[in-house]
Amino acid sequence: MEWSRILTQVLGELVAPTTAAYALAAIGLNLHFGYTGLLNMGQAGFMLLGAYGFAIASMHGASVVVALLVAIACGAVFAAVLGIPTLKLRGDYLAIVTISAAEIIRMVGRSTMFDDWTGGSSGLRGDQYTAGFQALSPLPDGRTTIGPLTYLNNGFDSWWLRLVAWGVVALAVVFVLLVTRSPWGRVLKGIREDEDAVRALGKNVFAYKMQALVLGGVMGALAGVLYTLPRSVQPDGMGRSMTFFVWTVLLLGGAATLFGPVLGSMLFFALYMLLRAGMRVALPDGFVSATQIEQIGGMLVGVTLMALVIFRPQGILGNRKELAFDVR
Amino acid sequence: MSAEMSSPTTAVEAAAAAAADPASAEAVQVARDLTFVEPRVGVAKPDAVLVVDGVQRRFGGMTAVDVDHLEVQRGAITALIGPNGAGKTTLFNLLTGFDTPNQGSWTFDGRSLAGRSGAAVARAGMVRTFQLTKALSRLTVLQNMLLATPRHPGERLGLSWLPFLWRAREREATEKALEILARFKLDAKKDDFAGALSGGQRKLLEMARALMTDPTVIMLDEPMAGVNPALVQSLLGHVQALRDEGMTVVFVEHDMHAVRHISDWVVVMAEGRIVAEGPPGTVMQDQAVVDAYLGAHHDTDLGDDALLDPAVLARLEAEATGRQSAPETDHQEEQR
Numbered sequence: 001m002e003w004s005r006i007l008t009q010v011l012g013e014l015v016a017p018t019t020a021a022y023a024l025a026a027i028g029l030n031l032h033f034g035y036t037g038l039l040n041m042g043q044a045g046f047m048l049l050g051a052y053g054f055a056i057a058s059m060h061g062a063s064v065v066v067a068l069l070v071a072i073a074c075g076a077v078f079a080a081v082l083g084i085p086t087l088k089l090r091g092d093y094l095a096i097v098t099i100s101a102a103e104i105i106r107m108v109g110r111s112t113m114f115d116d117w118t119g120g121s122s123g124l125r126g127d128q129y130t131a132g133f134q135a136l137s138p139l140p141d142g143r144t145t146i147g148p149l150t151y152l153n154n155g156f157d158s159w160w161l162r163l164v165a166w167g168v169v170a171l172a173v174v175f176v177l178l179v180t181r182s183p184w185g186r187v188l189k190g191i192r193e194d195e196d197a198v199r200a201l202g203k204n205v206f207a208y209k210m211q212a213l214v215l216g217g218v219m220g221a222l223a224g225v226l227y228t229l230p231r232s233v234q235p236d237g238m239g240r241s242m243t244f245f246v247w248t249v250l251l252l253g254g255a256a257t258l259f260g261p262v263l264g265s266m267l268f269f270a271l272y273m274l275l276r277a278g279m280r281v282a283l284p285d286g287f288v289s290a291t292q293i294e295q296i297g298g299m300l301v302g303v304t305l306m307a308l309v310i311f312r313p314q315g316i317l318g319n320r321k322e323l324a325f326d327v328r
Numbered sequence: 329m330s331a332e333m334s335s336p337t338t339a340v341e342a343a344a345a346a347a348a349d350p351a352s353a354e355a356v357q358v359a360r361d362l363t364f365v366e367p368r369v370g371v372a373k374p375d376a377v378l379v380v381d382g383v384q385r386r387f388g389g390m391t392a393v394d395v396d397h398l399e400v401q402r403g404a405i406t407a408l409i410g411p412n413g414a415g416k417t418t419l420f421n422l423l424t425g426f427d428t429p430n431q432g433s434w435t436f437d438g439r440s441l442a443g444r445s446g447a448a449v450a451r452a453g454m455v456r457t458f459q460l461t462k463a464l465s466r467l468t469v470l471q472n473m474l475l476a477t478p479r480h481p482g483e484r485l486g487l488s489w490l491p492f493l494w495r496a497r498e499r500e501a502t503e504k505a506l507e508i509l510a511r512f513k514l515d516a517k518k519d520d521f522a523g524a525l526s527g528g529q530r531k532l533l534e535m536a537r538a539l540m541t542d543p544t545v546i547m548l549d550e551p552m553a554g555v556n557p558a559l560v561q562s563l564l565g566h567v568q569a570l571r572d573e574g575m576t577v578v579f580v581e582h583d584m585h586a587v588r589h590i591s592d593w594v595v596v597m598a599e600g601r602i603v604a605e606g607p608p609g610t611v612m613q614d615q616a617v618v619d620a621y622l623g624a625h626h627d628t629d630l631g632d633d634a635l636l637d638p639a640v641l642a643r644l645e646a647e648a649t650g651r652q653s654a655p656e657t658d659h660q661e662e663q664r
Contacts, residue, residue, distance in 0.1 A: 175489065183480050183498065184488030190464050190475045196426070197462035201476040202450035202541055203483070211485050 006277040008148045013269040020165035021227035026250040026261030027172045028219030034256035035180055036212040037192030039095035043220050044242035045102025049074045050221025051228040056117055058129035064136060075221025079214040087209045109235035124233040133229060157230045165226045172219055177258055188212055248305045254315025275300060354572045358404045358592045367606025370397035377402040377545060377576050383432030385418055392418045394600045405577040407587040410597035416580045417459060420549055424456045425449040453544035463530040465523030469514055472522050472533060473505035476540035512536045528559040546570060548579040552586055564590050
């Protein structure tokens with residue numbers, strides 16, 4: 001009985017809006033790292049900024065479409081601000097700048113300075129900004145059960161949100177499919193391999209890197225919106241560990257693969273849930289406390305990331321042969 | 329020249345013609361043009377495609393490049409030689425926009441290129457290769473080639489996701505790429521990752537890729553470095569074929585046999601300056617160049633069995649000790 005409940009929880013994780021949000025963030029990171037070779041260590045910053053943009057715009061009377069445009073603009077401007085000084089330099093500089101910029105966004109968000117806008121460290125409550133989105137639902141009120149999963153049709157953690165979230169992920173996958181199979185994507189891959197060689201062939205490397213950074217950043221911002229729609233905007237919940245979760249998702253599925261981020265996200269959250277729920281059931285009472293289980297789970301994520309990079313750097317869907325030529 | 333030496337119509341024919349007879353019609357024409365040019369540093373050429381004026385590059389207190397005036401003849405193969413650290417590659421980097429000089433100007437086809445980016449220089453028609461080959465490893469050979477296609481609409485983000493807008497251009501580029509690959513005998517490898525190619529094949533690929541941009545001037549940085557002798561012959565043939573198609577070739581090289589074999593004009597650099605220029609025969613006989621930069625026995629093969637003969641060794645040693653005093657003081661004065 002206990003185990004069937006756990007399996008249902010795991011199945012729920014596979015379709016959860018949070019899983020979709022991470023998949024979208026990883027798709028954006030895949031454009032950065034997988035295809036262009038940009039080391040963005042601050043994807044959570046893009047997500048947090050997108051979430052703030054959407055939530056604050058909604059709270060001040062903007063429609064859902066306008067609020068989404070604000071989120072997109074936040075991601076794009078953030079990418080441009082980070083990219084202009086760093087994209088002409090070597091890759092490591094972008095990594096340093098993004099990780100600190102993401103922290104700056106979080107610190108500014110949680111400070112009392114902009115309390116009226118961001119709600120400080122307690123953040124913004126979900127019901128303050130999700131009403132407009134929930135009102136758009138065409139679904140009838142009530143509950144729907146599909147297989148073992150039962151959710152409300154409308155509301156916070158609803159089927160409507162799941163439909164929209166996975167719809168956005170599907171659109172992003174199709175978009176990435178189209179652009180990475182195009183000559184534009186070929187230039188990105190060339191830049192990943194050796195940007196001087198691409199420059200010597202007459203391509204404006206800076207412009208391509210900037211385009212990739214902005215596109216991936218906008219996807220990160222939208223992922224932030226998806227992530228905060230079923231909960232609240234909590235700056236401390238969207239810090240460095242979130243960035244590393246996104247990296248784990250990407251590397252698990254396989255960087256520079258089309259479905260890697262989606263598969264990685266589903267697998268990651270399903271296993272993460274199985275691990276924590278399984279520990280709660282399997283370990284005898286009083287052996288570990290509930291908070292310790294969370295901490296052990298986090299540690300295991302770190303170990304997984306390390307093992308992945310060492311033993312299967314190409315991820316699940318990646319091509320080992322391709323990686324063998326990495327000269328850097 | 330005989331009547332059948334008509335100008336080659338295709339790249340393959342040009343390569344074949346070059347292989348069959350090093351003195352092709354174009355080579356003869358260029359040689360004739362350069363016959364009347366005085367072998368003097370900074371001399372004007374009859375038809376200069378690249379003119380360099382007062383280019384200086386300093387790294388701290390060290391002046392890496394200090395070129396007063398240099399002209400490169402259109403349609404000729406110009407070799408840039410000199411000892412390690414002479415500033416050859418730095419000059420290449422400056423001219424192709426990969427480094428910025430402290431002062432100086434240069435024009436390409438009459439347009440100034442000073443201050444332009446590497447990409448802009450390549451788009452203007454002056455494309456370069458690198459000393460350390462830059463094959464894009466995780467792209468296939470064909471993708472490497474297609475990447476170099478100039479003015480490809482599919483490379484613009486706004487159009488990239490609408491394949492019907494750029495499919496025709498892509499097909500055209502693929503045809504051209506396959507033709508060039510066939511000429512470099514890489515067509516069988518077109519679907520292999522470039523990282524799987526041998527060192528020599530990567531050199532060929534880099535040269536082939538540069539050709540995709542339809543350059544006016546192609547700048548090769550040590551194209552023969554690390555390539556086995558058998559492949560050097562074929563590389564030399566390819567370089568000559570480029571000239572026979574009307575391209576201007578500038579190349580840096582250490583292999584003196586290669587330089588003498590194919591170049592129409594040789595520029596010698598040392599300590600950042602141009603110390604001599606002229607046709608290969610003349611320059612290599614220039615005593616200063618031979619002594620200081622090529623070594624008195626640059627023609628002697630170090631693996632030559634004759635060196636094992638004690639008599640020969642003794643003579644060489646005597647020569648070396650005898651020469652040590654006089655030329656060295658000369659050299660030091662020159663530095664001041």
